[in-house]
Amino acid sequence: xxxxxxxxVHARDAAGPNGRARGAITALSxxxxxxxxxxxxxxxxxxxxxFDALRGARRPLKGKVTVAGHEPFSTASIRARIGALxxxxxxxxxxxxxxxxxxxxxxxxxxxxxxxxxxDPLGLSSLHARRPGSxxxxxxxxxxxxxxxxxxxxxxxxxxxxxxDVAVAQMAxxxxxxxxxxxxxxxxxxxxxxxxxxxxxxxxxxxxxxGFLVREAGGGGAGLALDExxxxxxxxxxxxxPGVRELAAALTRRPGVHRVTWDDGARAxxxxxxxxxxxxxxxxxxxxxxxxxALVRVRGDSAEVCAEALLDAAVESSVTLxxxxxxxxxxxxxxxxxxxxxxxxxxAPRASIALTSTPLPAxxxxxxxxxxxxxxxxxxxxxxxxxxxxxxxxEPEPEPNPEPSPEPARALPEAAVDAASGAEKKESPxx
Amino acid sequence: xxxxxxxxxxxxxxxxxxxxxxxxxxARIFRRPTALAVFLGLALIVVATVIxxxxxxxxxxxxxxxxxxxxxVPLVTFxxxxxxxxxxxxxxxxxxxxxxxxxxxxxxxxxxxxxxxASAALAALFAVLSVVLAHxxxxxxxxxxxxxxxxxxxxxASAYAAWFSFGALFLRRGRGRWIPLVLDILxxxxxxxxxxxxxxxxxxxxxxxxxxxxxxxxxxxAVLAGSAVLLTLFASLLCRE
Numbered sequence: 001x002x003x004x005x006x007x008x009v010h011a012r013d014a015a016g017p018n019g020r021a022r023g024a025i026t027a028l029s030x031x032x033x034x035x036x037x038x039x040x041x042x043x044x045x046x047x048x049x050x051f052d053a054l055r056g057a058r059r060p061l062k063g064k065v066t067v068a069g070h071e072p073f074s075t076a077s078i079r080a081r082i083g084a085l086x087x088x089x090x091x092x093x094x095x096x097x098x099x100x101x102x103x104x105x106x107x108x109x110x111x112x113x114x115x116x117x118x119x120d121p122l123g124l125s126s127l128h129a130r131r132p133g134s135x136x137x138x139x140x141x142x143x144x145x146x147x148x149x150x151x152x153x154x155x156x157x158x159x160x161x162x163x164x165d166v167a168v169a170q171m172a173x174x175x176x177x178x179x180x181x182x183x184x185x186x187x188x189x190x191x192x193x194x195x196x197x198x199x200x201x202x203x204x205x206x207x208x209x210x211g212f213l214v215r216e217a218g219g220g221g222a223g224l225a226l227d228e229x230x231x232x233x234x235x236x237x238x239x240x241x242p243g244v245r246e247l248a249a250a251l252t253r254r255p256g257v258h259r260v261t262w263d264d265g266a267r268a269x270x271x272x273x274x275x276x277x278x279x280x281x282x283x284x285x286x287x288x289x290x291x292x293x294a295l296v297r298v299r300g301d302s303a304e305v306c307a308e309a310l311l312d313a314a315v316e317s318s319v320t321l322x323x324x325x326x327x328x329x330x331x332x333x334x335x336x337x338x339x340x341x342x343x344x345x346x347x348a349p350r351a352s353i354a355l356t357s358t359p360l361p362a363x364x365x366x367x368x369x370x371x372x373x374x375x376x377x378x379x380x381x382x383x384x385x386x387x388x389x390x391x392x393x394x395e396p397e398p399e400p401n402p403e404p405s406p407e408p409a410r411a412l413p414e415a416a417v418d419a420a421s422g423a424e425k426k427e428s429p430x431x
Numbered sequence: 432x433x434x435x436x437x438x439x440x441x442x443x444x445x446x447x448x449x450x451x452x453x454x455x456x457x458a459r460i461f462r463r464p465t466a467l468a469v470f471l472g473l474a475l476i477v478v479a480t481v482i483x484x485x486x487x488x489x490x491x492x493x494x495x496x497x498x499x500x501x502x503x504v505p506l507v508t509f510x511x512x513x514x515x516x517x518x519x520x521x522x523x524x525x526x527x528x529x530x531x532x533x534x535x536x537x538x539x540x541x542x543x544x545x546x547x548x549a550s551a552a553l554a555a556l557f558a559v560l561s562v563v564l565a566h567x568x569x570x571x572x573x574x575x576x577x578x579x580x581x582x583x584x585x586x587x588a589s590a591y592a593a594w595f596s597f598g599a600l601f602l603r604r605g606r607g608r609w610i611p612l613v614l615d616i617l618x619x620x621x622x623x624x625x626x627x628x629x630x631x632x633x634x635x636x637x638x639x640x641x642x643x644x645x646x647x648x649x650x651x652x653a654v655l656a657g658s659a660v661l662l663t664l665f666a667s668l669l670c671r672e
Contacts, residue, residue, distance in 0.1 A: 019603055057526065074672040077442045080532025092527045093458040093517065107451055107531035107538075109440030147531075152440050 003155055003187035004032040004054070009063035013048035015087070025049045026211040027063070036178055036188045036203025040195060040217070040224070042331060045208040047160070047191035048087060054158045054189060055084040067156050067187075078155070080108045083148030085159040085166075089140035091132050097143055098128040104147050118150045119143070121177065122168045138167035149177050154186040162190050163197040175201055195224050196328035209338045225329035225337045229303040233310050234322040235294040237264075244294040246317040251298055254309035259299040297327060440532070448533045452541020455528055456515040460549050468510035472503045472557055480564040488567035493639070495565040496580060499557050500587060500634045501620075507557070508550040508588045509612055512595035513605070515546035520605040521596065522670050539670035543663045547592045554588030555581040580638075587634040590655040591615075593662035594630065600669055630655060 012024035025046035041047045052058040053065050056072030056079050065071060070078040092107070094100035101118050119125050124142055127135065135143065145166050148157055162174055178201065182188045192198050198205045198217075205217035205224065217224045237243040248262040300306040303326055314321050329337075443451070479498045483491040516524035525538040558580035566573050594611040601607030611629070619631025626632030626643030633651035636642040642651065 055530065057530065076529065076532050076534045076672060078532075079530060080440055080442070084530065090527045090530075092531075093455045095458055095461075099458075103451055103454060103528060104531045106447065107443060107528045107533040109443045109532060111440075 003034060003068060004030070004189070005064075005066045006030040006053075007064045007066075009053060009060045009065055011046075011049045011053040011058065011060040011063075013043065013046075013052050014058070015043060015048050021049070023047065023049050024211050025053070025208070028213055029063075030213065032187050032189065034182055034185045034187055036182050036190065036201055038190045038192060038198040038201050038203050038205050039208050039213075040192060040198045040205055040331075040334060041208030042193045043087075044210075046211045047193070047208055049211075050208070051084075051086070051158060051160050051191050054156065055079070055082055055086075072156075081151060081153055081155040083151035083154055083157040083159075085141065085145045085148045085162055087160045089135075089137065089144050091140060091143060094132065096128070097130050097132055097135065100132055101128075101143070101147065108152060110152060114150075118146050121149070122146045122173060123170060124168070136167065138165045141165055142167045145174070149174075149181065154181060154184075157181055157186055157188045159188070159190045161192050161194075161197070163192070163200060164194065193331050194328075195331060195334055198224075199328055207334065207338055209335065209342075214338055215341065223337075225333035229301070229306055230297055230299045230327040230329075231303060231306040231310060231324060232295055232297050232327045233314075233324045235296060236320040236322045237294045238320075242317050242319050244296050244319070247313055247319040248296050250313035250317040251296065251309055254313060256302075256305035257298055257300045257309050260296060262296040263294065265294045293322075443533045443537075445534075445537050448537030449541035449544065451528050451533055452525065452538035452543075453545040454541075455538070456542040456545035457549075459517050460511055460514045460545065462514065465510055465514045468507050469553060472507045472553075473560065475503055476557060476561050477564065480561065483565060484567070489569060491565040491567055492562055492570055492576065495561045496558065496638060497635075497640075499561045500584070500638060501631065503557055504554045504584060504588055504634075505591055505612065505615060505631070507553055508591040509595055509608070511550045511553065512546045512592045512599070513608060515542055515549070516596065516599050516605055518604060519599075520601075520603070521599045521666060524599075524605075525670055534672060536667050536671040540663070540667035543593070543596045543667055546596055547589045547659060547663060550588040550592035551585035554584035558584030583634065583637045586637075586652060586655045586659070587630050589659035590630040590633070590662075593659045593666070597662040597666045600666055627651075627654065628658075630658070 006028050009028045010024070010026055011028075012021035014021060016022040023042070023044045023046045028046075028050070039047055039050060049058075053060050054067075054072070056065075056074075059073045065073070067078050067082060072078050072082055091097070091100045092103040094103055097119075105114065105118075116125065116128075119128060122142060122145065124139075124146055127139060127143060130139075132140065145159070145162065145168070148159065151157065157178070159178075162178070163171060166174070168174060178188050178190075182203075188203070190198075190201055190203070192201075195205075206213055207215045207217065207224070209215075233247075235244040235247060244262050244264050248260050251257055251260045296310075298306045298310055300309060307324065310321070310324065313319075476495065476499055479495050480491070483494045486494075521539055521542070522535065524542060525535050528538045529535040559577045562577045562580045563573065566576065570576065594615070595608040598608035598611045599605035601610070614625065615629040615631050618625035619629035620626060620635065621632065622641055622643045624644065627646055632643035633646070633655050636646060636651040637648055637655075642648075646654070
């Protein structure tokens with residue numbers, strides 16, 4: 001079932017100084033159905049402009065946004081079925097939070113007072129009697145989030161940074177609730193500048209880049225960055241026994257590991273230290289009396305290689321691991337990867353380099369291409385992966401950098417781009 | 432029951448939306464800055480009364496009322512109208528409720544009505560206080576004088592509130608509300624066309640002063656009432672979906 005349709009939408013926000021635009025979206029065409037769809041990008045990439053257009057706060061400059069066939073900007077009854085969490089909380093003016101919620105429920109057309117049912121699921125009951133003006137930023141956003149998540153018969157839930165700056169004790173409740181809403185048939189659209197949050201929402205990740213929808217990440221956010229994989233492990237340190245330093249030393253001897261950084265937690269906020277085998281030769285026992293958790297980050301060829309190396313090193317050094325988690329790239333790494341992919345596409349126009357790393361699953365129907373992405377010639381395809389060209393085949397997982405660098409991915413120099421393009425062509429079964 | 436199982440709500444009705452807009456405006460008006468403006472207005476009236484009565488009790492009521500209608504009523508009404516819209520553009524002021532599905536136009540109408548009613552009530556209070564404090568021997572009967580001043584004040588403030596609310600449709604953060612205030616101060620007391628359009632000239636006419644365009648007092652009353660009604664409706668219509 002189609003919920004949300006954007007047809008050649010040009011829009012901009014008013015979040016800059018003196019109401020000037022901070023970001024814009026250009027010629028965005030998109031059809032989304034039920035499910036969780038996360039737009040990854042900064043406000044400068046157009047996330048705020050898209051947010052304002054979706055929730056009906058601002059009419060697009062060009063094009064049309066429809067939710068269930070109606071424009072939210074001009075159809076009040078559709079807005080009643082759109083839940084929204086904005087970047088700045090704007091609760092209805094009222095003497096107390098409870099009264100503000102009652103006003104919101106009445107504005108939605110709800111006749112019964114279920115103010116408690118709004119705040120309770122997120123553990124916000126204590127805010128009921130507070131003055132809205134006394135709420136902190138995160139508390140006010142949490143109340144708005146609670147209102148958004150209890151939208152009756154929701155068609156669209158659109159959330160800006162749902163996992164940041166919300167004073168909710170059980171953050172895991174938010175993705176869980178979003179999945180419930182999506183499973184009930186609503187289209188959930190989230191905007192975030194955090195790749196980690198985008199992954200935590202466990203939906204489709206669409207990358208907004210300078211106003212264009214340029215690519216989609218794979219499942220679990222795979223392929224967001226071109227850098228090699230990184231894993232973070234938390235180490236249970238026991239005074240007098242081998243700890244994180246020994247583990248780091250053992251890791252540097254593992255094949256496929258490119259870089260190891262560690263923090264013994266001795267000083268809160270201490271920077272991670274980069275290690276190599278030589279500097280660790282005389283590493284002594286770990287210090288007792290730590291101030292923070294000891295952790296080690298391993299970067300290598302792939303997540304599997306890193307995990308295997310980590311486990312082997314832990315056994316070798318007799319260190320107990322408390323937890324392991326993949327490290328999300330930051331937005332800069334995602335942007336660099338996007339820039340690199342776009343440059344590769346521009347440098348090898350005949351090579352069909354898919355910017356979506358996985359085939360688009362239902363319910364998304366199309367991601368139409370921007371008409372004229374100005375910095376690029378030819379235009380970057382953001383449609384579903386095209387059928388294989390005569391001389392090349394689309395790669396499900398772009399691997400443009402044949403020799404992974406220990407540094408985060410940056411825009412490649414021309415030679416590197418050419419080499420990457422060549423590698424892309426060589427791998428083609430049709431070459 | 433899960434919230435997603437709740438049936439789609441019915442569109443909120445006109446009356447309910449107006450009440451919502453009025454509730455929101457009331458919550459914005461009943462705050463410290465507005466209270467401070469009202470307190471300053473009351474203090475100015477007391478000070479003006481003391482000064483005028485020292486100057487001579489004859490005609491003190493007229494002089495105090497003149498000051499109240501020239502200065503205090505417009506400025507306090509300006510503060511109330513600005514507070515009702517949250518010191519923002521009218522379209523932005525209605526968004527916190529309109530985002531939940533109420534009509535922008537209806538919310539705006541409720542907001543403006545609240546501003547008009549609050550301004551009228553405060554102006555009536557100021558007028559009555561001016562009459563009561565400055566009343567002396569040889570003046571018309573206190574009750575009749577107070578009643579007449581009260582309705583003139585209420586009518587004048589309603590017109591002012593409508594003008595300021597209409598102005599709040601324009602410029603960033605509704606700074607367009609300054610335009611009618613400045614025009615009223617500069618040209619409202621004239622006996623020309625602008626004096627007949629803006630509240631100041633008509634209020635002066637109703638208080639026994641010079642009439643703009645030789646308007647009769649009933650005509651001035653009609654202009655004030657008409658501008659209050661028409662500008663309120665027009666401003667809310669401009670906020671429609």
